[in-house]
Amino acid sequence: MTDERRMRMRMRLTPLLGMALALGLTVTDVAAQAATTSPFAPVILVNGLGVTGYEIEQRIRFMQLLRQPGDLRKEAEKSLTEDRIRVWAAKQAGITLEKDAVTQGMSEFAGRANLSTEQFVAELAKAGVDEPTFRDFVTAGLLWRELVKQRFAPRVQISDSDIDRAMLMESSRGGGTRVLISEVILPAPPGQEAEAHAAAEKISQLRSESAFAEAARQMSAASTRDNGGRLDWMPLDNLPPALRPILLSLKPGQASAPIDLNGAVAIFMMRGLDEHGPASTRPQTLGYATLALGPAGSEQGAQLLQKAASAKRCDDLYSVVKGLPVSLVTRPDPAPQGALPKDIALALAGLDIGETTILTRGAGQELLMLCSREAAVDEAKGETAPNRDAVRSRLQNERIGSYADNYLADLIANAVIVRP
The missing domain is CATH 1.10.4030 (Triger factor/SurA peptide-binding fold)
Incomplete structure:
Protein backbone atom coordinates (compact mmCIF):
# COMPACT_ATOMS: atom_id res chain seq x y z
CA MET A 1 0.00 0.00 0.00
CA VAL A 156 18.08 20.28 31.95
CA GLN A 157 21.27 21.66 33.48
CA ILE A 158 24.11 19.18 34.06
CA SER A 159 26.71 20.39 36.57
CA ASP A 160 30.30 19.28 36.95
CA SER A 161 29.26 17.59 40.19
CA ASP A 162 26.64 15.58 38.30
CA ILE A 163 29.33 14.40 35.90
CA ASP A 164 31.69 13.58 38.76
CA ARG A 165 29.04 11.43 40.42
CA ALA A 166 28.19 9.69 37.17
CA MET A 167 31.83 8.85 36.61
CA LEU A 168 32.26 7.57 40.14
CA MET A 169 32.91 3.89 40.38
CA GLU A 170 30.80 4.02 43.56
CA SER A 171 27.76 4.46 41.34
CA SER A 172 27.80 0.68 41.02
CA ARG A 173 27.76 0.11 44.79
CA GLY A 174 26.05 -3.14 45.70
CA GLY A 175 27.72 -5.16 42.96
CA GLY A 176 30.91 -7.12 43.48
CA THR A 177 32.44 -7.75 46.91
CA ARG A 178 31.89 -5.34 49.79
CA VAL A 179 33.61 -5.36 53.17
CA LEU A 180 32.63 -4.08 56.58
CA ILE A 181 35.73 -3.36 58.62
CA SER A 182 37.01 -1.47 61.66
CA GLU A 183 40.39 0.25 61.88
CA VAL A 184 42.93 1.32 64.45
CA ILE A 185 45.63 3.69 63.20
CA LEU A 186 48.53 4.16 65.63
CA PRO A 187 50.95 7.09 65.15
CA ALA A 188 54.55 5.97 64.63
CA PRO A 189 56.66 9.14 64.56
CA PRO A 190 60.43 8.81 64.05
CA GLY A 191 62.06 7.13 67.05
CA GLN A 192 58.78 5.61 68.28
CA GLU A 193 58.25 2.94 65.63
CA ALA A 194 59.07 0.05 67.96
CA GLU A 195 56.55 1.15 70.59
CA ALA A 196 53.84 1.58 67.94
CA HIS A 197 54.51 -1.90 66.53
CA ALA A 198 54.41 -3.48 69.98
CA ALA A 199 51.03 -1.87 70.69
CA ALA A 200 49.75 -2.88 67.25
CA GLU A 201 50.74 -6.52 67.84
CA LYS A 202 48.64 -6.62 71.00
CA ILE A 203 45.63 -5.12 69.22
CA SER A 204 45.98 -7.62 66.36
CA GLN A 205 45.43 -10.44 68.85
CA LEU A 206 42.01 -9.14 69.87
CA ARG A 207 39.08 -11.37 68.86
CA SER A 208 36.21 -9.23 70.13
CA GLU A 209 34.65 -6.36 68.20
CA SER A 210 33.91 -4.55 71.45
CA ALA A 211 37.51 -4.86 72.62
CA PHE A 212 38.77 -3.69 69.21
CA ALA A 213 36.37 -0.73 69.34
CA GLU A 214 37.63 0.21 72.78
CA ALA A 215 41.23 0.09 71.55
CA ALA A 216 40.27 2.38 68.68
CA ARG A 217 38.66 4.89 71.03
CA GLN A 218 41.67 4.87 73.35
CA MET A 219 44.57 4.72 70.91
CA SER A 220 43.61 5.36 67.27
CA ALA A 221 44.65 8.58 65.54
CA ALA A 222 42.03 8.12 62.77
CA SER A 223 38.87 10.23 62.62
CA THR A 224 36.89 7.01 63.14
CA ARG A 225 38.13 6.67 66.73
CA ASP A 226 34.96 8.20 68.22
CA ASN A 227 32.97 5.51 66.40
CA GLY A 228 35.14 2.70 67.72
CA GLY A 229 37.07 2.58 64.44
CA ARG A 230 34.00 1.35 62.55
CA LEU A 231 33.79 2.06 58.82
CA ASP A 232 30.67 1.70 56.67
CA TRP A 233 30.26 -0.91 53.95
CA MET A 234 32.58 -0.16 51.05
CA PRO A 235 33.40 -1.86 47.75
CA LEU A 236 36.59 -3.89 47.93
CA ASP A 237 37.70 -2.03 44.77
CA ASN A 238 37.95 1.19 46.78
CA LEU A 239 40.70 -0.19 48.99
CA PRO A 240 44.39 -0.19 48.01
CA PRO A 241 45.25 -3.29 45.91
CA ALA A 242 47.81 -4.52 48.46
CA LEU A 243 45.20 -4.49 51.23
CA ARG A 244 42.48 -6.46 49.41
CA PRO A 245 43.96 -9.98 49.79
CA ILE A 246 44.77 -9.27 53.44
CA LEU A 247 41.15 -8.42 54.21
CA LEU A 248 39.76 -11.33 52.20
CA SER A 249 41.86 -13.71 54.29
CA LEU A 250 40.18 -12.55 57.51
CA LYS A 251 37.14 -14.09 59.11
CA PRO A 252 34.53 -11.94 60.85
CA GLY A 253 35.91 -10.98 64.28
CA GLN A 254 39.52 -11.53 63.20
CA ALA A 255 42.08 -8.72 63.13
CA SER A 256 44.92 -8.32 60.66
CA ALA A 257 48.60 -8.25 61.44
CA PRO A 258 50.07 -4.73 61.81
CA ILE A 259 50.47 -2.90 58.49
CA ASP A 260 53.06 -0.14 58.07
CA LEU A 261 51.79 3.18 56.77
CA ASN A 262 53.57 6.52 56.39
CA GLY A 263 54.42 7.40 60.00
CA ALA A 264 51.73 5.09 61.35
CA VAL A 265 50.75 1.45 61.87
CA ALA A 266 47.29 0.12 60.96
CA ILE A 267 45.29 -2.87 62.19
CA PHE A 268 41.95 -3.90 60.64
CA MET A 269 39.20 -6.15 61.92
CA MET A 270 36.74 -7.84 59.58
CA ARG A 271 33.15 -7.34 60.70
CA GLY A 272 31.34 -8.54 57.60
CA LEU A 273 31.80 -9.69 54.00
CA ASP A 274 29.14 -9.27 51.32
CA GLU A 275 30.02 -11.32 48.25
CA HIS A 276 27.62 -10.20 45.52
CA GLY A 277 30.19 -11.13 42.94
CA PRO A 278 33.82 -12.17 42.52
CA ALA A 279 36.53 -10.21 44.28
CA SER A 280 37.73 -7.56 41.85
CA THR A 281 41.23 -6.49 41.04
CA ARG A 282 40.03 -3.57 38.96
CA PRO A 283 42.46 -0.65 39.45
CA GLN A 284 41.35 2.89 40.16
CA THR A 285 42.85 6.30 39.58
CA LEU A 286 42.32 8.72 42.46
CA GLY A 287 42.65 12.48 42.68
CA TYR A 288 42.89 14.15 46.07
CA ALA A 289 43.88 17.33 47.88
CA THR A 290 45.26 17.95 51.36
CA LEU A 291 45.08 20.96 53.66
CA ALA A 292 47.83 21.20 56.28
CA LEU A 293 46.25 21.93 59.66
CA GLY A 294 49.38 22.02 61.81
CA PRO A 295 49.75 20.31 65.21
CA ALA A 296 46.70 18.57 66.63
CA GLY A 297 44.62 21.01 68.66
CA SER A 298 46.28 24.15 67.25
CA GLU A 299 44.22 27.33 66.94
CA GLN A 300 45.07 27.73 63.25
CA GLY A 301 43.99 24.15 62.57
CA ALA A 302 40.65 24.73 64.30
CA GLN A 303 40.06 27.89 62.26
CA LEU A 304 40.92 26.15 59.00
CA LEU A 305 38.60 23.26 59.80
CA GLN A 306 35.78 25.68 60.50
CA LYS A 307 36.28 27.39 57.13
CA ALA A 308 36.70 24.06 55.32
CA ALA A 309 33.35 22.79 56.60
CA SER A 310 31.61 24.50 53.68
CA ALA A 311 34.03 23.18 51.03
CA LYS A 312 32.28 20.91 48.56
CA ARG A 313 35.03 20.49 45.96
CA CYS A 314 38.80 20.38 46.05
CA ASP A 315 39.03 23.79 44.38
CA ASP A 316 37.20 25.27 47.38
CA LEU A 317 40.18 24.53 49.63
CA TYR A 318 42.12 27.37 48.02
CA SER A 319 39.50 29.80 49.30
CA VAL A 320 39.94 28.35 52.78
CA VAL A 321 43.60 29.45 52.89
CA LYS A 322 42.98 32.93 51.51
CA GLY A 323 45.49 35.25 53.17
CA LEU A 324 47.70 32.30 54.15
CA PRO A 325 50.45 30.54 52.17
CA VAL A 326 48.80 28.66 49.31
CA SER A 327 51.33 25.88 49.94
CA LEU A 328 49.10 24.73 52.78
CA VAL A 329 47.02 23.08 50.06
CA THR A 330 48.56 20.31 47.98
CA ARG A 331 46.83 18.74 45.01
CA PRO A 332 48.88 16.10 43.20
CA ASP A 333 47.92 14.81 39.78
CA PRO A 334 45.49 11.84 39.87
CA ALA A 335 47.39 8.58 40.25
CA PRO A 336 46.70 4.83 40.54
CA GLN A 337 45.83 3.60 44.02
CA GLY A 338 49.00 1.56 44.23
CA ALA A 339 51.14 4.65 43.58
CA LEU A 340 49.63 6.69 46.43
CA PRO A 341 51.04 6.85 49.96
CA LYS A 342 49.49 3.95 51.89
CA ASP A 343 47.79 6.06 54.52
CA ILE A 344 46.24 8.34 51.93
CA ALA A 345 45.07 5.47 49.71
CA LEU A 346 43.49 3.82 52.72
CA ALA A 347 41.78 6.99 53.95
CA LEU A 348 40.38 7.71 50.47
CA ALA A 349 38.78 4.26 50.32
CA GLY A 350 35.81 5.33 52.40
CA LEU A 351 35.24 8.71 50.77
CA ASP A 352 32.98 9.93 48.01
CA ILE A 353 33.96 12.92 45.89
CA GLY A 354 33.97 16.09 48.00
CA GLU A 355 34.08 14.22 51.31
CA THR A 356 36.90 14.74 53.78
CA THR A 357 38.69 13.06 56.64
CA ILE A 358 41.54 14.02 58.94
CA LEU A 359 44.92 12.32 58.79
CA THR A 360 47.48 12.40 61.58
CA ARG A 361 50.93 12.33 60.01
CA GLY A 362 53.74 12.59 62.52
CA ALA A 363 53.13 15.53 64.80
CA GLY A 364 50.80 17.28 62.37
CA GLN A 365 47.33 16.81 60.97
CA GLU A 366 45.99 17.16 57.43
CA LEU A 367 42.51 17.49 56.01
CA LEU A 368 42.18 15.02 53.11
CA MET A 369 39.52 15.45 50.40
CA LEU A 370 38.71 13.11 47.51
CA CYS A 371 38.64 15.00 44.20
CA SER A 372 37.99 12.16 41.74
CA ARG A 373 37.70 8.40 41.51
CA GLU A 374 37.78 6.78 38.07
CA ALA A 375 38.61 3.44 36.53
CA ALA A 376 42.30 3.29 35.69
CA VAL A 377 43.06 3.28 31.98
CA ASP A 378 45.31 0.64 30.45
CA GLU A 379 46.47 2.25 27.22
CA ALA A 380 48.31 -0.96 26.27
CA LYS A 381 44.90 -2.64 26.00
CA GLY A 382 43.49 0.19 23.93
CA GLU A 383 41.44 1.62 26.81
CA THR A 384 40.61 5.31 26.84
CA ALA A 385 39.76 7.66 29.68
CA PRO A 386 36.09 8.48 30.33
CA ASN A 387 34.90 11.37 28.19
CA ARG A 388 33.20 14.06 30.26
CA ASP A 389 31.36 15.46 27.23
CA ALA A 390 29.98 12.01 26.48
CA VAL A 391 28.90 11.59 30.10
CA ARG A 392 27.25 15.03 30.05
CA SER A 393 25.36 14.13 26.88
CA ARG A 394 24.23 10.80 28.37
CA LEU A 395 22.97 12.49 31.53
CA GLN A 396 21.11 15.10 29.48
CA ASN A 397 19.45 12.40 27.40
CA GLU A 398 18.51 10.42 30.51
CA ARG A 399 16.87 13.44 32.16
CA ILE A 400 15.08 14.49 29.00
CA GLY A 401 13.94 10.89 28.62
CA SER A 402 12.52 10.94 32.14
CA TYR A 403 10.60 14.15 31.39
CA ALA A 404 9.41 12.64 28.12
CA ASP A 405 8.11 9.47 29.79
Missing part, protein backbone atom coordinates in the same frame (compact mmCIF):
# COMPACT_ATOMS: atom_id res chain seq x y z
CA THR A 2 1.41 3.39 -0.96
CA ASP A 3 1.88 6.33 1.41
CA GLU A 4 -0.76 8.25 -0.55
CA ARG A 5 -3.32 5.50 -0.10
CA ARG A 6 -2.64 5.20 3.59
CA MET A 7 -2.99 8.95 3.99
CA ARG A 8 -6.33 8.88 2.18
CA MET A 9 -7.58 6.16 4.50
CA ARG A 10 -6.64 8.22 7.55
CA MET A 11 -8.19 11.38 6.15
CA ARG A 12 -11.48 9.52 5.73
CA LEU A 13 -11.85 9.62 9.51
CA THR A 14 -13.33 13.16 9.56
CA PRO A 15 -16.17 12.36 7.07
CA LEU A 16 -16.88 9.20 9.04
CA LEU A 17 -17.32 11.23 12.21
CA GLY A 18 -19.66 13.60 10.40
CA MET A 19 -21.70 10.69 9.14
CA ALA A 20 -21.88 9.29 12.67
CA LEU A 21 -23.36 12.53 13.95
CA ALA A 22 -25.87 12.68 11.10
CA LEU A 23 -27.09 9.13 11.73
CA GLY A 24 -27.01 9.39 15.51
CA LEU A 25 -24.23 6.81 15.79
CA THR A 26 -21.34 6.85 18.25
CA VAL A 27 -17.72 7.00 17.20
CA THR A 28 -17.39 3.43 18.45
CA ASP A 29 -20.23 2.38 16.14
CA VAL A 30 -18.41 3.89 13.16
CA ALA A 31 -15.10 2.22 14.04
CA ALA A 32 -16.79 -1.12 14.62
CA GLN A 33 -18.73 -1.01 11.36
CA ALA A 34 -15.68 0.13 9.41
CA ALA A 35 -13.56 -2.64 10.93
CA THR A 36 -15.97 -5.28 9.60
CA THR A 37 -15.69 -3.98 6.05
CA SER A 38 -12.02 -3.14 5.46
CA PRO A 39 -8.65 -3.93 7.04
CA PHE A 40 -7.67 -0.36 6.21
CA ALA A 41 -10.45 1.23 8.26
CA PRO A 42 -9.78 2.53 11.81
CA VAL A 43 -10.26 0.06 14.64
CA ILE A 44 -8.84 2.41 17.28
CA LEU A 45 -9.35 6.15 17.32
CA VAL A 46 -6.72 8.23 19.15
CA ASN A 47 -7.47 11.95 19.41
CA GLY A 48 -9.17 11.70 16.05
CA LEU A 49 -6.35 9.73 14.40
CA GLY A 50 -7.12 6.20 13.31
CA VAL A 51 -5.19 2.97 13.78
CA THR A 52 -6.17 0.33 11.24
CA GLY A 53 -6.27 -3.41 11.52
CA TYR A 54 -3.71 -3.58 8.73
CA GLU A 55 -1.30 -1.39 10.69
CA ILE A 56 -1.69 -3.58 13.76
CA GLU A 57 -0.86 -6.71 11.76
CA GLN A 58 2.12 -4.94 10.22
CA ARG A 59 3.41 -3.78 13.62
CA ILE A 60 3.07 -7.34 14.95
CA ARG A 61 5.23 -8.66 12.11
CA PHE A 62 7.72 -5.85 12.65
CA MET A 63 7.96 -6.74 16.35
CA GLN A 64 8.42 -10.42 15.51
CA LEU A 65 11.32 -9.50 13.24
CA LEU A 66 12.84 -7.47 16.10
CA ARG A 67 12.27 -10.48 18.41
CA GLN A 68 10.20 -8.51 20.88
CA PRO A 69 8.73 -10.74 23.61
CA GLY A 70 5.27 -10.68 25.17
CA ASP A 71 1.72 -10.46 23.84
CA LEU A 72 2.53 -8.92 20.47
CA ARG A 73 -1.01 -7.93 19.56
CA LYS A 74 -1.40 -6.09 22.82
CA GLU A 75 2.03 -4.49 22.46
CA ALA A 76 1.35 -3.55 18.82
CA GLU A 77 -1.89 -1.77 19.72
CA LYS A 78 -0.16 -0.03 22.61
CA SER A 79 2.82 1.16 20.56
CA LEU A 80 0.64 2.35 17.67
CA THR A 81 -1.63 4.21 20.10
CA GLU A 82 1.42 5.90 21.62
CA ASP A 83 2.75 6.73 18.15
CA ARG A 84 -0.53 8.44 17.27
CA ILE A 85 -0.31 10.47 20.48
CA ARG A 86 3.29 11.40 19.73
CA VAL A 87 2.37 12.55 16.22
CA TRP A 88 -0.70 14.41 17.51
CA ALA A 89 1.31 16.21 20.21
CA ALA A 90 4.03 17.18 17.74
CA LYS A 91 1.41 18.57 15.35
CA GLN A 92 -0.17 20.59 18.15
CA ALA A 93 3.26 22.08 18.92
CA GLY A 94 3.89 22.89 15.27
CA ILE A 95 6.81 20.47 15.02
CA THR A 96 7.97 19.58 11.52
CA LEU A 97 10.91 17.52 10.32
CA GLU A 98 13.66 18.82 8.11
CA LYS A 99 13.98 17.54 4.59
CA ASP A 100 15.49 14.05 4.40
CA ALA A 101 15.25 13.66 8.21
CA VAL A 102 13.08 10.54 7.91
CA THR A 103 15.37 9.02 5.29
CA GLN A 104 18.36 9.63 7.53
CA GLY A 105 16.47 8.21 10.52
CA MET A 106 15.65 5.05 8.58
CA SER A 107 19.30 4.72 7.66
CA GLU A 108 20.40 5.10 11.28
CA PHE A 109 17.91 2.49 12.44
CA ALA A 110 18.99 0.04 9.74
CA GLY A 111 22.61 0.71 10.66
CA ARG A 112 22.02 -0.77 14.11
CA ALA A 113 21.69 -4.11 12.34
CA ASN A 114 24.75 -3.31 10.18
CA LEU A 115 22.51 -3.02 7.12
CA SER A 116 21.79 -0.28 4.62
CA THR A 117 18.24 1.05 4.41
CA GLU A 118 17.67 -0.92 1.20
CA GLN A 119 18.95 -4.12 2.78
CA PHE A 120 16.84 -3.59 5.90
CA VAL A 121 13.68 -2.90 3.87
CA ALA A 122 14.39 -6.07 1.89
CA GLU A 123 14.58 -8.08 5.12
CA LEU A 124 11.33 -6.49 6.25
CA ALA A 125 9.68 -7.49 3.00
CA LYS A 126 10.68 -11.12 3.54
CA ALA A 127 8.77 -10.99 6.84
CA GLY A 128 5.74 -9.37 5.18
CA VAL A 129 6.40 -5.86 6.51
CA ASP A 130 6.01 -3.05 3.98
CA GLU A 131 8.30 -0.05 3.72
CA PRO A 132 5.64 2.52 4.78
CA THR A 133 5.26 0.68 8.11
CA PHE A 134 8.96 1.20 8.77
CA ARG A 135 8.76 4.81 7.62
CA ASP A 136 5.76 5.59 9.87
CA PHE A 137 7.54 4.03 12.85
CA VAL A 138 10.65 6.17 12.30
CA THR A 139 8.64 9.33 11.61
CA ALA A 140 6.72 9.09 14.88
CA GLY A 141 9.94 8.60 16.78
CA LEU A 142 11.67 11.56 15.14
CA LEU A 143 8.73 13.90 15.69
CA TRP A 144 8.58 12.91 19.36
CA ARG A 145 12.33 13.33 19.82
CA GLU A 146 12.19 16.84 18.36
CA LEU A 147 9.17 17.73 20.50
CA VAL A 148 10.69 16.65 23.81
CA LYS A 149 14.00 18.24 22.88
CA GLN A 150 12.35 21.62 22.31
CA ARG A 151 10.10 21.26 25.34
CA PHE A 152 12.50 19.90 27.96
CA ALA A 153 16.14 20.47 26.91
CA PRO A 154 16.19 24.06 28.26
CA ARG A 155 15.19 22.73 31.69
CA ASN A 406 6.08 11.50 32.27
CA TYR A 407 4.81 13.78 29.52
CA LEU A 408 3.70 10.84 27.40
CA ALA A 409 1.93 9.30 30.39
CA ASP A 410 0.01 12.56 30.89
CA LEU A 411 -0.90 12.74 27.20
CA ILE A 412 -2.18 9.16 27.27
CA ALA A 413 -4.21 9.84 30.41
CA ASN A 414 -5.89 12.82 28.74
CA ALA A 415 -6.25 11.37 25.25
CA VAL A 416 -9.59 10.40 23.70
CA ILE A 417 -9.04 6.74 22.83
CA VAL A 418 -12.01 4.85 21.38
CA ARG A 419 -12.09 1.12 20.64
CA PRO A 420 -14.97 -0.83 19.10
